Amino acid sequence: MEKTETDWSQPQRQGGPALLIIIFKTFIGLLKNIWPLVIAILFTGKNGGSNKMEWFLLLFSGLVLIRSLIEFYFFKFRIIKNELIIRKGFITKRTIVLPLEKIIAVHMEQSWLHRLFNASQVSFDSAGSTKTEVVIKAIRFNKAKMLQQYITEARPLTGKATLELDRPQIKPLITLSASDLFKLSVSANHVEAFFLLLVFSLTVIGNISEATGQQASGVLSWLYQKTDTGTITGVLFLAAFFLLVSMVVSAIRVLLIYANFRIVRSERGFSIRSGLINTKEKLVPFSKIQYLSWKANWLRKKMGIFLLHFHAAGTAERHHKMQVIMPATQKKFITEILKDYHQLLPVTILKPLSVDKAYIARNILLKGILPAGVLCFISWFAISWYAAFFLLLIPYVALSSWLFRKKFNMWSVPEAIQINKGIFGSEVSIMIWGKIQCIHFKQSIFQRRKKLATLKLFTAGGAVTIPFIKQEEAVKIYNYALFKIESENKKWL
Amino acid sequence: MDFLNEQIEAGQLPNALLVNWQPVEKDYLKLLRLQWALFSTVLLIVSVVLVIWKPRLQEFLPLLLIAIAWLLIMLLYFFLQEKSFSQLAYAVRDHDILYRHGWLLQRIIACPFNRVQHCSTGTGLLSRIFKLSTLTLFTAGAGGADIRIAGMNETTAQNLREFIMTKIKSDGEDGN
Numbered sequence: 144m145e146k147t148e149t150d151w152s153q154p155q156r157q158g159g160p161a162l163l164i165i166i167f168k169t170f171i172g173l174l175k176n177i178w179p180l181v182i183a184i185l186f187t188g189k190n191g192g193s194n195k196m197e198w199f200l201l202l203f204s205g206l207v208l209i210r211s212l213i214e215f216y217f218f219k220f221r222i223i224k225n226e227l228i229i230r231k232g233f234i235t236k237r238t239i240v241l242p243l244e245k246i247i248a249v250h251m252e253q254s255w256l257h258r259l260f261n262a263s264q265v266s267f268d269s270a271g272s273t274k275t276e277v278v279i280k281a282i283r284f285n286k287a288k289m290l291q292q293y294i295t296e297a298r299p300l301t302g303k304a305t306l307e308l309d310r311p312q313i314k315p316l317i318t319l320s321a322s323d324l325f326k327l328s329v330s331a332n333h334v335e336a337f338f339l340l341l342v343f344s345l346t347v348i349g350n351i352s353e354a355t356g357q358q359a360s361g362v363l364s365w366l367y368q369k370t371d372t373g374t375i376t377g378v379l380f381l382a383a384f385f386l387l388v389s390m391v392v393s394a395i396r397v398l399l400i401y402a403n404f405r406i407v408r409s410e411r412g413f414s415i416r417s418g419l420i421n422t423k424e425k426l427v428p429f430s431k432i433q434y435l436s437w438k439a440n441w442l443r444k445k446m447g448i449f450l451l452h453f454h455a456a457g458t459a460e461r462h463h464k465m466q467v468i469m470p471a472t473q474k475k476f477i478t479e480i481l482k483d484y485h486q487l488l489p490v491t492i493l494k495p496l497s498v499d500k501a502y503i504a505r506n507i508l509l510k511g512i513l514p515a516g517v518l519c520f521i522s523w524f525a526i527s528w529y530a531a532f533f534l535l536l537i538p539y540v541a542l543s544s545w546l547f548r549k550k551f552n553m554w555s556v557p558e559a560i561q562i563n564k565g566i567f568g569s570e571v572s573i574m575i576w577g578k579i580q581c582i583h584f585k586q587s588i589f590q591r592r593k594k595l596a597t598l599k600l601f602t603a604g605g606a607v608t609i610p611f612i613k614q615e616e617a618v619k620i621y622n623y624a625l626f627k628i629e630s631e632n633k634k635w636l
Numbered sequence: 637m638d639f640l641n642e643q644i645e646a647g648q649l650p651n652a653l654l655v656n657w658q659p660v661e662k663d664y665l666k667l668l669r670l671q672w673a674l675f676s677t678v679l680l681i682v683s684v685v686l687v688i689w690k691p692r693l694q695e696f697l698p699l700l701l702i703a704i705a706w707l708l709i710m711l712l713y714f715f716l717q718e719k720s721f722s723q724l725a726y727a728v729r730d731h732d733i734l735y736r737h738g739w740l741l742q743r744i745i746a747c748p749f750n751r752v753q754h755c756s757t758g759t760g761l762l763s764r765i766f767k768l769s770t771l772t773l774f775t776a777g778a779g780g781a782d783i784r785i786a787g788m789n790e791t792t793a794q795n796l797r798e799f800i801m802t803k804i805k806s807d808g809e810d811g812n
Contacts, residue, residue: 456776457776579751580775580776580781581747581748581781582745583745585741585744586741601778601779601781603777604778606781618653626649628748628750629731629732632750635751635776
């Protein structure tokens with residue numbers, strides 16, 4: 144059995160290849176910020192007789208090298224007395240101390256460059272520290288594994304850890320087949336993909352035009368010539384073109400994100416690995432999961448595909464890097480994950496709690512009639528009768544509110560609650576009472592008059608809202624939730 | 637050991653909404669009114685500057701409209717502030733703290749002590765004049781899960797902070 148040993152109490156520098164990776168990352172990072180300037184210099188350099196380009200390249204390379212060297216040489220980490228200590232910076236020196244017991248997950252991430260040098264990026268996730276990002280950009284893959292294992296599993300006091308390199312491979316709990324990936328691609332949000340592509344293309348074209356002083360041509364002008372929106376053929380061509388481009392983009396995005404996807408269950412939590420070029424491995428300890436939800440748009444629901452969201456502590460922000468969302472292409476995937484949290488509630492034998500019908504009328508007034516009226520009035524002066532189109536907002540709000548009320552159901556058992564909701568798609572959430580951090584009981588004047596209330600249950604992984612329920616029921620839930628949290632005094636993390 | 641698993645009737649649970657609410661200090665209303673007066677003055681200055689800068693606004697009708705808008709905003713602000721103040725209250729129970737605020741949209745926030753990460757008191761420039769403090773309770777809950785009780789007497793806020801810190805510590809030793 145091959146064993147390697149690392150003394151974590153000694154200051155550790157990032158591995159040898161790290162310098163190259165840091166140089167590359169710094170290069171890309173700087174380039175991202177100043178690329179319009181780069182284009183401008185390159186183009187003007189070609190046309191003019193000056194040696195601007197050489198100077199620029201020299202200066203840029205020097206800047207990249209100096210910044211990378213500083214980042215590499217002034218970054219050290221060690222583990223002393225069960226604390227991960229990271230020192231970094233040259234002009235502004237910074238020391239980050241992270242107690243090991245506060246670290247709830249250690250994530251490993253491999254870009255193509257990391258893989259080339261057999262290295263990995265390691266990031267640490269701790270409760271209540273969403274603003275502090277602790278990242279080791281590149282260390283040897285084995286060393287990264289060892290560090291991950293040391294922090295998440297061993298945590299001995301000696302400061303030494305070993306990694307069994309020939310550890311038997313654990314059978315993945317969930318993997319995605321080629322047909323799963325295909326289904327995900329087909330059912331992806333093509334509209335979102337299209338707009339992402341459109342915004343990206345327009346930004347690039349705009350920047351190039353600005354930098355070079357030339358009008359963008361190529362695909363856009365070809366498309367413009369081909370499309371005569373006055374004819375049905377033109378409109379059909381445009382629609383087909385958009386659909387095709389969006390589908391291709393969606394398929395590529397799905398492939399990049401979910402290729403090689405697998406979930407492995409260990410004693411402490413789930414290890415989730417995915418990605419074609421940039422591989423990400425996230426560890427989600429069971430205790431860190433605050434609540435679980437899975438949702439699907441209309442098409443995905445028909446195809447039986449759901450996106451399961453692990454609402455883990457410290458990942459509530461929508462764009463948080465540590466957010467963990469997995470595709471559940473089969474119902475058994477969800478069942479498997481739920482085994483370590485809480486099973487689905489026996490909804491057929493439980494009495495559901497529903498949203499009051501006043502919700503629809505209130506929504507129509509506040510989200511439909513009022514904004515539509517204001518928009519209509521303001522735009523009337525500019526677009527005359529076309530302003531009436533804004534009135535379509537009213538039936539849309541009415542329909543969506545009606546569907547929401549129809550689909551919203553909440554069930555509870557002594558240990559957990561389950562909420563089913565959705566408008567055109569559907570979403571199911573399961574939350575254990577003990578994970579709740581605090582509760583908001585909200586009532587507008589209208590709700591007070593109608594004896595209704597809205598509840599918001601906050602966890603460390605996000606909040607769940609129960610709108611427009613009877614005040615009497617809301618008070619019961621409120622009191623029961625507090626009773627559960629305070630009487631049991633269970634660990635929530 | 638006898639194992640007990642008695643049924644809990646929801647109606648028998650302590651009702652978190654039927655508590656003796658402790659209103660915040662009356663001086664806090666004075667502070668709010670002072671803030672209102674300052675805001676009114678700033679808005680008035682901005683309006684006057686705008687009128688001087690744009691000669692078109694110096695005619696009777698625009699001047700009247702600006703004056704009416706200013707008056708309406710100020711009156712509405714004052715009215716909502718007075719109404720909201722009447723709702724500002726908190727209640728400390730054995731295991732949690734409750735905070736009620738808002739009039740148009742009333743919120744009652746309950747925060748169990750065993751979920752509080754830490755708490756702090758703070759005093760602003762104007763609050764110092766009235767010897768008022770703000771008590772903030774931080775939980776691990778995401779997005780708006782913290783409690784911020786403004787308008788407390790400085791001593792009360794500090795005592796309450798100490799009480800909560802002791803509670804957090806004892807809860808931690810008991811089970812967490």
